[in-house]
């Protein structure tokens with residue numbers, strides 16, 4: 001049996017988009033990573049293999065983060081690899097793009113369950129694991145500029161869950177600071193990922209480019225770089241921050 005690896009980080013939604021870049025970047029920075037995905041098996045398998053060949057550890061766990069036991073399953077898998085000191089709550093969905101009056105109950109419940117309830121549960125699991133251990137642990141929650149703009153005519157309920165994640169991050173940062181647990185949020189602007197196709201507008205990143213002061217959507221690795229910095233010792237005195245990575249939006 002191989003020796004346990006130090007410094008394991010859990011990343012939810014690691015198989016595609018921003019999460020995939022976060023996994024790759026954290027592996028390159030020396031983290032062993034356990035990442036969750038709910039159905040994209042081919043992408044997850046490819047992501048497990050690539051870092052492994054480069055000498056890094058990235059292990060996929062197929063779990064819907066909205067299920068009751070997702071947090072304990074992810075922590076169990078991560079603890080089998082070594083000492084867990086990081087959590088990145090990245091998995092998120094927008095629901096169908098469109099007018100607020102057309103929001104379905106099914107979409108509303110799913111958006112709240114995946115974006116908010118799952119993140120709260122994972123943060124709670126982390127707080128329980130890390131309480132009293134003085135580990136210098138870190139959490140980053142993926143918000144969105146939608147928390148500030150409200151995303152009118154697109155996905156207001158999604159925006160509301162992201163605003164809630166920012167409040168959660170600030171409150172937890174203050175409550176857990178004495179436990180040496182840092183909690184921050186990253187608020188991306190539009191990034192060119194598969195989230196928009198799932199919302200019903202695959203070319204959204206191109207469509208909104210003109211509204212962005214820098215004139216283009218983000219590359220997912222530009223968001224991952226901000227997350228990696230907040231997870232690193234270089235951000236040792238940063239907690240309760242919401243960092244926009246949005247091209248000036």
Ligand SMILES: NC(=O)c1ccc[n+]([C@@H]2O[C@H](COP(=O)([O-])OP(=O)(O)OC[C@H]3O[C@@H](n4cnc5c(N)ncnc54)[C@H](OP(=O)(O)O)[C@@H]3O)[C@@H](O)[C@H]2O)c1
Pocket residue numbers: 012013014015016017018019036037038039040041063064065066089090091092093114142143144145187188189190191192193194195196198
């Ligand atoms: N892209 C943007 O423009 C943008 C802007 C602002 C904020 N964000 C935020 O950034 C985060 C990542 O977005 P993205 O654009 O990279 O999304 P994406 O391309 O749709 O990727 C989402 C990832 O999350 C996983 N996932 C989704 N639901 C899950 C669930 N219930 N359980 C486990 N894994 C799940 C997906 O894998 P499976 O399909 O296998 O589940 C996939 O790996 C989200 O929180 C999003 O709100 C994105």
